[in-house]
Amino acid sequence: MAATLRDVAQRAQVSVRTVSNVVSGYQHVSEQMRRRVHAAIEELDYRPNPVAQTLRTGRTGVLALVVPEIDVPYFAELAREVIDAAAAVGYRVMIDQTGHDHERERRLLTGADRTMLFDGVLFSPLVTRAEVLEMNLSSTMPLVLLGEHEFDGRYDHVAIDNVRAAQDATDHLIGLGRSRIAAIGAQPEENYATPQQRTAGYERALRAAGLEPRRDYLQPAAHYRRADGYHAARELLALPDRPDAIFCYSDLLAMGAMRAVFDAGLEVPDDVAIVGVDDIEEGRYSRPTLSTVSLDTPFIAQHAVARITTRITDPDTPAAELTAPHTVLARESTEHPAG
Amino acid sequence: MAATLRDVAQRAQVSVRTVSNVVSGYQHVSEQMRRRVHAAIEELDYRPNPVAQTLRTGRTGVLALVVPEIDVPYFAELAREVIDAAAAVGYRVMIDQTGHDHERERRLLTGADRTMLFDGVLFSPLVTRAEVLEMNLSSTMPLVLLGEHEFDGRYDHVAIDNVRAAQDATDHLIGLGRSRIAAIGAQPEENYATPQQRTAGYERALRAAGLEPRRDYLQPAAHYRRADGYHAARELLALPDRPDAIFCYSDLLAMGAMRAVFDAGLEVPDDVAIVGVDDIEEGRYSRPTLSTVSLDTPFIAQHAVARITTRITDPDTPAAELTAPHTVLARESTEHPAG
Known part of the structure; x- marks a missing residue:
């Protein structure tokens, strides 16, 4: 049985209120009382009730x-x-x-x-x-x-700045001389802010470079996980004029996309350059290492x-x-x- | 200002105790009282204090x-x-x-x-x-x-069964015909159970196959992260007779070890076969995909x-x-x- 405030009071031969005052750090307790209570606390291995403490201080830390x-x-x-x-x-x-x-x-x-x-x-x-x-x-x-x-x-x-980050990632691919630049991660139906902003930045960068955004290059992803990236990249690679670069809205999507490129017998970056977003540690050890937007x-x-x-x-x-x-x-x- | 129990009682024209009984799901409250209190709770957007609830039920869920x-x-x-x-x-x-x-x-x-x-x-x-x-x-x-x-x-x-898992992983490498089998993840000084058990299983498998465990093939790792695996593998690859297989005590160590093998201009599994422990999702998409002990x-x-x-x-x-x-x-x- 865990010791209670009452047990401590009994052992120290003081009131429950005095024990409570000592435990909660109340100032106006005599040094003698304090020592007596502390001795009883140690003898009984008493531990203050955290719920009661929260009620007293109003803070949990x-x-x-x-x-x-x-x-x-x-x-x-x-x-x-x-x-x-x-x-x-x-x-x-x-x-x-x-x-x-x-x-x-x-x-x-x-x-x-x-x-x-x-x-x-x-x-x-x-x-x-x-x-x-x-x-x-x-x-x-x-x-x-x-x-x-x-x-x-x-x-x-x-x-x-999410739009700007997507624009910078796409600009990086344009700067490599790639022109068939796809994107993975759109979620047009659900109206989420993140994919919409990233698509906006991607399309802005393409247009600024004189490239017209293509509907078939904008691949949706239900979630931003490896499997979603893998399946989206397979769709892109099956197109008659497959992309030569992919901007993935997360590093995890990019990991799946890279694997899909290898499984199709192609190479990254030779056949398809890939850039992600997040700079997760995995991308610093993967083969090839993953270019990314580091937040x-x-x-x-x-x-x-x-x-x-x-x-x-x-x-x-x-x-x-x-x-x-x-x-x-x-x-x-x-x-x-x-x- | 958030509504209190007292505000609800006042609005419902009942006692604070009655409101408390309704909120805590106490059975013996008339249906009429219950309805009146619930109406007041909705009007005032009253939310029960979770600390007080915890004190009542003794459970947090x-x-x-x-x-x-x-x-x-x-x-x-x-x-x-x-x-x-x-x-x-x-x-x-x-x-x-x-x-x-x-x-x-x-x-x-x-x-x-x-x-x-x-x-x-x-x-x-x-x-x-x-x-x-x-x-x-x-x-x-x-x-x-x-x-x-x-x-x-x-x-x-x-x-x-940690010893058995390590033994099975090592047996898998032995079954490939590898004979210079190293291990990454030992922590001899700290006396942790996990690395000790894995080293025991690794050495047991080697001995059962007539291979003598070598001290220079047992590489420590301070933590079980990619960087630790990378550095440990570099040590192993620098040996005059470098290993042809490595058992890593975690998949994350294995990810770092694989990268070290590539950076040394060698191939996995041709030059060095690698197996990990954990079966994390990363290993199902990496290049090559990672053999592992799946828990x-x-x-x-x-x-x-x-x-x-x-x-x-x-x-x-x-x-x-x-x-x-x-x-x-x-x-x-x-x-x-x-x-």
């Missing part, structure tokens, strides 16, 4: 990081950065995964789901633009949104944690829109290794 | 999954399986990462860290054998241990969740030791593709 899929490497790597950034300011982070459950995301974003005990939430949602506009996000739970969404400046939000994930993590701690202290602080830097990294999947 | 590093794909994939298995029995899972912080692990395992609010903990620790023996694990927090450790049957524990992760997740829910309901249930199946999957990194 815990942030939630909510991501769609924890086994997508980008989210796992983001999680690691957020954990480090939060630890530096004394917070722990627990990770929650929504899957592709929109209702669950909606409940979390609107504050309808209050089963968890946190001081604040860092949220990377998959919601659609229409859903965001409909939402009336909770004002009671401090919230910072991550990722490429359009939130009309109503909420703290940290993300890259400044430490920047995203540090600024997200700074915003949430500010918002926890001052709930009325105005919402901030922060743009993280990005860079195109040219690796073997678009350029031959030196030598 | 939340399990913690504690892993060393969330951006190691095996742990991320395990997390996804655990989340699915827990959801099937009505539990949510929050993921916590200990990093390589042994003191943090010790505090969690001994119950000294009680800042979190969970009904139970699924724990995949990195602790050493000596540390486990020293431990007096908390009896107040339901706990199930995951992964290849030796816990003397004192705790619920789900894992593969039955859904088995591990489902049995771990079943044990923890049993233990939450009945804390005195005897500890169970469950062994998950494993299989060697031969892919391109050890065998040439057909055709």
Whole structure:
């Protein structure tokens, strides 16, 4: 049986209130009382009830990081950065995964789901633009949104310039002299912000180079995983005039696409150059290594944690829109290794 | 301002106790009262305080999954399986990462860290054998241990037969006719169970085939990540009689090792055959695809969740030791593709 506050009081021969005052760090307790209570706590191996402590302080010291899929490497790597950034300011982070459950995301974003005990939430949602506009996000739970969404400046939000990132990736392929440039990752029916912004940047770059976007070069992907990239690339490679370059909206899509190119008996980058987005570690070891748009994930993590701690202290602080830097990294999947 | 229990009581013209009874699902409330309270709750958009609810029920409906590093794909994939298995029995899972912080692990395992609010903990620790023996694990927090450790049957524990898995992987390389078989992943100084068991299985397989284990073929790895595998493989490839096969104690080590082989101008599997452990998704798309020991992760997740829910309901249930199946999957990194 775990010792209770009452057991400690009995052993120390003081009142329960005195034990409670000592445990919660209340100042006006005599040194003698304090020592007596501490001795009893050690003898009985008493551990304060965390629920009761939370009620007293109103703070848990815990942030939630909510991501769609924890086994997508980008989210796992983001999680690691957020954990480090939060630890530096004394917070722990627990990770929650929504899957592709929109209702669950909606409940979390609107504050309808209050089963968890946190001081604040860092949220990377998959919601659609229409859903965001409909939402009336909770004002009671401090919230910072991550990722490429359009939130009309109503909420703290940290993300890259998504249109520009897609444009830069496509420009990189154009700069290699490729002209039949396809894209994998569109989701035209669902009206998500991320794919729409990336398609916009891709098409803008093509038009600026005098290339007309082709409908058959724009391949949808239900999710941004390896299997989706593999199947989309197979569709592209089966076209009569197959592309000589592919811009993939995530590195994981690009990993699947590279494998599809090899399985078709073709080479990357000779036959098809490939560039992704995210700069996950896998792409630094793959064969060939993967060219990608590197997001400044430490920047995203540090600024997200700074915003949430500010918002926890001052709930009325105005919402901030922060743009993280990005860079195109040219690796073997678009350029031959030196030598 | 968020509505309180008191606001609801006032609006419904009932006592605070009646509102509390309705909110907590207490049976003995008249249907009329219930309807009146629910109407007031909707009008005021009242949301019950989760801390107060936890105090009432003594349950949070939340399990913690504690892993060393969330951006190691095996742990991320395990997390996804655990989340699915827990959801099937009505539990949510929050993921916590200990990093390589042994003191943090010790505090969690001994119950000294009680800042979190969970009904139970699924724990995949990195602790050493000596540390486990020293431990007096908390009896107040339901706990199930995951992964290849030796816990003397004192705790619920789900894992593969680690010695046997390593032996099977090495046998696979021997079966290819390779005779200079190295291993990457030993950690001789730290006395961890996982590497020791894998080294034992590796050496057992070699001896059974009449091959003497060589000290210079046993490469340590500080962590089980791509960079560790890369550097360890470079050491092996620099030997005068370099190995013709490598057993890596994790797939991530194997990914780094494969890249080191290519960077040395050699081919996998022609010059060096490589096999890993874990069967992460990355190895099904890499070039070449990675031969591996596949752990039955859904088995591990489902049995771990079943044990923890049993233990939450009945804390005195005897500890169970469950062994998950494993299989060697031969892919391109050890065998040439057909055709």
